[in-house]
Amino acid sequence: MSDAFQITVDGRPVPVTRGQTIGAALHAAGVRSWRTTRLGGRPRGLFCGIGICFDCLVSVNGRPPERACLLDARPGDEVTTS
Amino acid sequence: MSGQPGSDPVTCDVVVVGGGPAGVAGALTAARRGLRVVLLDSGARLGGQYFRHPAVAVRPGTAGFDRFVRQARALDRQARVLLRHQVWAVSRDDDLVVHCLAPGGGAVTVRCRGLLIATGAHDRALPFPGWDLPGVLTAGGAQALLKGDGVVAGRRIVVAGTGPFLLPVGAGLAGAGARVLGVFEAGGGLGLARHPLPALARAGEAAGYALALARHRVPYRTRRAVVAAHGERELEAVTVARLDRDWNVLATRRIACDTLAVGYGFVPQIDLGVQLGCDTRADVDGSPVLAVDGAQRTSVEGVWAAGEPTGVGGWRLAELEGRIAGLAIAAHAAPDAPAAGRVTEALIRRRGRLRAFGRALQEAYPVRPGWRGWLRDDTLVCRCEEVPLGRIREALRLGATDARSVKLLARPGMGWCQGRVCGYAVARLAGEPPGPPRRPVVQPVSLGTLAEPPHPLSWKDLP
Amino acid sequence: MPDLIVIGAGVVGAACAHYAARAGLDVTVIDRGPVAGGTTGAGEGNVLVSDKEPGPELDLAVLSRRLWRALAEDAGPGGFEYEPKGGLVVAETPEIQRRLAALAALTAASGVEHTVVAGEDLRGYEPHLAGGLAGGVHYPQDAQVQPMLAAARLLGHGSIRLRTDVTVTGFTRSGERVTGVRTDRGDLTGDAVINAAGTWGGEIAALAGVELPILPRRGFILVTEPLHRPLVRHKVYTAAYVTNVASDAAGLETSAVVEGTPAGTVLIGASRERVGFDRTTSVPVLSRLAAQAVALFPALRDVRVIRSYCGFRPYCPDHLPVIGPDPRAPGLYHACGHEGAGIGLAPASGHLLAQVLTGRRPELDLRPFRPDRFEPALRPDRFEEPA
Numbered sequence: 001m002s003d004a005f006q007i008t009v010d011g012r013p014v015p016v017t018r019g020q021t022i023g024a025a026l027h028a029a030g031v032r033s034w035r036t037t038r039l040g041g042r043p044r045g046l047f048c049g050i051g052i053c054f055d056c057l058v059s060v061n062g063r064p065p066e067r068a069c070l071l072d073a074r075p076g077d078e079v080t081t082s
Numbered sequence: 083m084s085g086q087p088g089s090d091p092v093t094c095d096v097v098v099v100g101g102g103p104a105g106v107a108g109a110l111t112a113a114r115r116g117l118r119v120v121l122l123d124s125g126a127r128l129g130g131q132y133f134r135h136p137a138v139a140v141r142p143g144t145a146g147f148d149r150f151v152r153q154a155r156a157l158d159r160q161a162r163v164l165l166r167h168q169v170w171a172v173s174r175d176d177d178l179v180v181h182c183l184a185p186g187g188g189a190v191t192v193r194c195r196g197l198l199i200a201t202g203a204h205d206r207a208l209p210f211p212g213w214d215l216p217g218v219l220t221a222g223g224a225q226a227l228l229k230g231d232g233v234v235a236g237r238r239i240v241v242a243g244t245g246p247f248l249l250p251v252g253a254g255l256a257g258a259g260a261r262v263l264g265v266f267e268a269g270g271g272l273g274l275a276r277h278p279l280p281a282l283a284r285a286g287e288a289a290g291y292a293l294a295l296a297r298h299r300v301p302y303r304t305r306r307a308v309v310a311a312h313g314e315r316e317l318e319a320v321t322v323a324r325l326d327r328d329w330n331v332l333a334t335r336r337i338a339c340d341t342l343a344v345g346y347g348f349v350p351q352i353d354l355g356v357q358l359g360c361d362t363r364a365d366v367d368g369s370p371v372l373a374v375d376g377a378q379r380t381s382v383e384g385v386w387a388a389g390e391p392t393g394v395g396g397w398r399l400a401e402l403e404g405r406i407a408g409l410a411i412a413a414h415a416a417p418d419a420p421a422a423g424r425v426t427e428a429l430i431r432r433r434g435r436l437r438a439f440g441r442a443l444q445e446a447y448p449v450r451p452g453w454r455g456w457l458r459d460d461t462l463v464c465r466c467e468e469v470p471l472g473r474i475r476e477a478l479r480l481g482a483t484d485a486r487s488v489k490l491l492a493r494p495g496m497g498w499c500q501g502r503v504c505g506y507a508v509a510r511l512a513g514e515p516p517g518p519p520r521r522p523v524v525q526p527v528s529l530g531t532l533a534e535p536p537h538p539l540s541w542k543d544l545p
Numbered sequence: 546m547p548d549l550i551v552i553g554a555g556v557v558g559a560a561c562a563h564y565a566a567r568a569g570l571d572v573t574v575i576d577r578g579p580v581a582g583g584t585t586g587a588g589e590g591n592v593l594v595s596d597k598e599p600g601p602e603l604d605l606a607v608l609s610r611r612l613w614r615a616l617a618e619d620a621g622p623g624g625f626e627y628e629p630k631g632g633l634v635v636a637e638t639p640e641i642q643r644r645l646a647a648l649a650a651l652t653a654a655s656g657v658e659h660t661v662v663a664g665e666d667l668r669g670y671e672p673h674l675a676g677g678l679a680g681g682v683h684y685p686q687d688a689q690v691q692p693m694l695a696a697a698r699l700l701g702h703g704s705i706r707l708r709t710d711v712t713v714t715g716f717t718r719s720g721e722r723v724t725g726v727r728t729d730r731g732d733l734t735g736d737a738v739i740n741a742a743g744t745w746g747g748e749i750a751a752l753a754g755v756e757l758p759i760l761p762r763r764g765f766i767l768v769t770e771p772l773h774r775p776l777v778r779h780k781v782y783t784a785a786y787v788t789n790v791a792s793d794a795a796g797l798e799t800s801a802v803v804e805g806t807p808a809g810t811v812l813i814g815a816s817r818e819r820v821g822f823d824r825t826t827s828v829p830v831l832s833r834l835a836a837q838a839v840a841l842f843p844a845l846r847d848v849r850v851i852r853s854y855c856g857f858r859p860y861c862p863d864h865l866p867v868i869g870p871d872p873r874a875p876g877l878y879h880a881c882g883h884e885g886a887g888i889g890l891a892p893a894s895g896h897l898l899a900q901v902l903t904g905r906r907p908e909l910d911l912r913p914f915r916p917d918r919f920e921p922a923l924r925p926d927r928f929e930e931p932a
Contacts, residue, residue, distance in 0.1 A: 017136075017138065017231075017232060018138055019126070019138055019231070021230075027227065027233060033216040039468045043315050045217075046223060047223060048219075048220045048223050049224070049227055050131060050226050053499050054497075054498035054499045064849070069226075173827075181828060357826065477697075481554065481579060482579050483579040486582070486586075487578075487580060487582055487693075490582075491580070491581070498770065498851060500851060521852065522852065523831075523850055523853050526770060526851050528846065528850070529769070529813075529835045530846035532831060532832055532835035533836035534836075
C-alpha cells in the first residue's frame, strides 16, 4: 500500500496518509461535520477523537455507522454523510 | 495453559485488556515469566493514549517512547497481541471469559485464569454553551489527531480546561504550526509550586513545555476558561472568562478561532472491573476507581488492575503498576517459583512516590463548582440524547435525587456514549460525586453478532 | 397528620397516591430511594390487555388501560409518552395460531378488542417481520408509557407530599391497628398506610408482622442504538411469551418481545428467572434475547445493542397482585406483587384502593387479590398443594 491515497466523501476526493483514520482524514481536509443529530439536526464531527463519544459516527461503503475516529481509512473507501 | 493443541478453546494464564504503558508492561512482565498471555486493544497500534503514534514511523519526542517501543516489540514475540479487538464484556464461569469484537465485527471469546485491566482513561469534559459545535475537541482528541494521524486540529486554536495536560497539548499544536491563541487554565496557577514533590519531580518536563509555549508566543493564563463557543455550523469564536477561585465568571472577552481543545482532567475507564463486581474507591477528585492491594489485585479473585483505572497518575506510574501486576500474576500462577521475579520493596517504594505525585497533581487541579453557572437552560448536557440543562432541572423537580434517576427521567447518558462524556456533569448536577458506571455492554454489539455463538480463541490462534 | 401514607414511589405507589389525592385525601409518599428507582425504572412501560387470560387480572388490565388513556389526556402532550401503539402477537405454527385466535375470542367478552391476522397479512402491520409466520392477533388497545416519567407525573398532583430517601424501619401500632410508619427520619402517623413497595413488598409486610410471598423474578432487556426511522411499530411478541408469563418455573425462560420507543431505540425482552436479587449480567441470556429478536425481525441483525439492564419483577405464586386492606393488620393496605404488569395495572390498583379508602364500593371485586389469600387456612382450593 502506498503511503498516500484517496477516499471519497459524498463522491468528493479526500487525501489520506496511510494509517490515518477516516475521522482524521476528513478533519484534515476541512470536513468538520458529517452527520446531524436525530432531534435537533445539530452538526457532528470529531469530539473525543478516541472512540468514547460516538459523535463521529459515519457510514463507510454502505455499512451501518461506525466511529470515524477508530476506523482506518482504506484506499477507495466511500464515505457518505447524512 | 490447558486444552489440547488444535481448535479446542484454550484457557490462557492472563488476558491483558489495554495496550498502553500499563498493559504492555504487565503483559511483557508476565510473558517473560513463562505465562501464556493475550493482550487485547481496540486500537490499530499499541501505545494507548500517551504513546499513540502514527502508522508511518516518525519518532515522536514523547518521553519514554523508545523504551515503550522496545517493550512492544518484545511483547510481540512473547505473547499474542490482538489489535482492533474491542472488549464488550467479561463474565465468569470456571474461568474468566473475555468477550470481544474482532475487526469486522465477529465475536471472539478468550478464556483466562487471570485478567489485568489496563484500560486507561479518557478526557473529562464539562458542558458549556456551544460545546457540541464541530471544531470543539477534547484536549486528548486534539492530541490524538496530532500524535496518531499527524493532523493539526486547526489553524487558530484555543486550548482550555484544567491540569498539566494542557501544556503538552498547547506546545504540541504550536510546534506543529498551529496558531495557539492561548492556553487557558481554569485553576489558580501551575499548581505545582504548592507541592514540593511534583515541583521536584516534574519541574523539568513542565518547564520544557512552558518554554515551548513561550517560544511560540503562546499566552498561558490561569483562572481563565472558555465558557461559551460560538458559530453557525462550525466553531467561529469562543468566550473566554476570567474566573474567581470557584470558577464563577468575573469578566469575559471573545476570541475568534476555528478550533478549541478542552479538557478538565481524566475519567478512568473501569467498566470491566465494575462488571465483575470489583470494589471501587473514590479517587482524589471523587471519581470512582478500582480498589487494589499492594500487588495491584482487585477485590475479585483473578482480577488485577494497573494504570489510570486504579487512580489517575500518568504513564510512569501506569507502567510501574503494570510491571508490579505482571510480577504478582506470575507469582500467583506459580507460587513456588524462585523469588527473583517477585515484587520488590524498591518497586513498592517507587510506586508510592509516583502515586503521591499523582495525588498531588490532582489536588492541584480540582474541578471547582462554578462551571455550573456557565450553563443556560438550553445548554446541552448530554450530547447523544440532546438533553439540555432545563430538562435535568425538571427531572430534579420531579423527584430525581441522584444521577441514575435523573437519567431515567430525562435520558442523559442513555445514548450512544452511555454517559461517558456527560456522566461527571450529570452526577454533579444531581448533587453527588460520579458513581461506578454500570455498563453491562461496554461496546456496541450488533444483534446479529450477539445472537451467534462466539468464536472461542483456540490453540491454533496462538503463536 | 396525613390521611394516607404510601410506601413506594414507583408507578404503583404513584398511582395510589394520585387517585387518593384526587379523592380528597391528604397523601404523603415515602421511598427509600428516588422516584421510580426500583422495578419501575427497569420497566418497558407495558400497558397490555393482550397477554392475559380471562379472569380477575384481565379485568384489572382492561380497567387500567382505560384509566391510563384518561390520565394521558389529563397530562396533555408529552406527559409521559403514552403511545396507544397496539400489540401484535405472532404465531410460528398454524396450531399456535389456532390457540391464539381461540384465546383472543375468549377475552373479547372481557372487553378486549382484537383482529385475527393471517400470515400473509402480518407485514401490513409490521413490514420488517420475518417471513414464514403462521399468523397473529392484533390488539389495538395495547399501549406503552414511559414508566419513570409516568410515576413522576402522577406524583406531581398538587396535594401529594413526596419524601424521597426515607427508609421505613417499622410500623406504629395502636393495639392491632397500624397507625403509621417508623422511618430512619422519624415516625410518621396516618389513618392508613399503603404498601406499594413492589418486589420489596414482602419485606415491608414482614415489618407489620404479616406475610406476603413476593419473590424477585429477574428480567433482562436489551436496548439498541437509536434508529432514525422506526423499524418496529407495535409491541410485537411471540405466543411463547403468554406461556412464560403464566409459568411458575424458576429456571430461565425467554421469549421474543420487541418494540420501538419514542426515543428511537428498540427494546428487546423478555427473560424470566428466579435467581434472587443477582444483578450480574448473563451473556448467554443476552445472546438468546438477541437471537430471538433477529429471528422475528431479520432487519435487526445489523442494529447494535448499546446497553442492557435488568430488573426484578415482584412475583406472587399465583401471578396475581396483592391489592386491598390487610385483615391481619387493620389500617394497612397493599398494592404490590404485580410481577411484570405493574406499569399496566398501576392506575386500576390505585383507583380501586382510593374507592375503598373513601368508603366506596370498589368497581371491581378485590377478593381475588386479597393479601391473606396465601394463609394456609384461607387458601382457595386452586392454590392448595397437591396431596
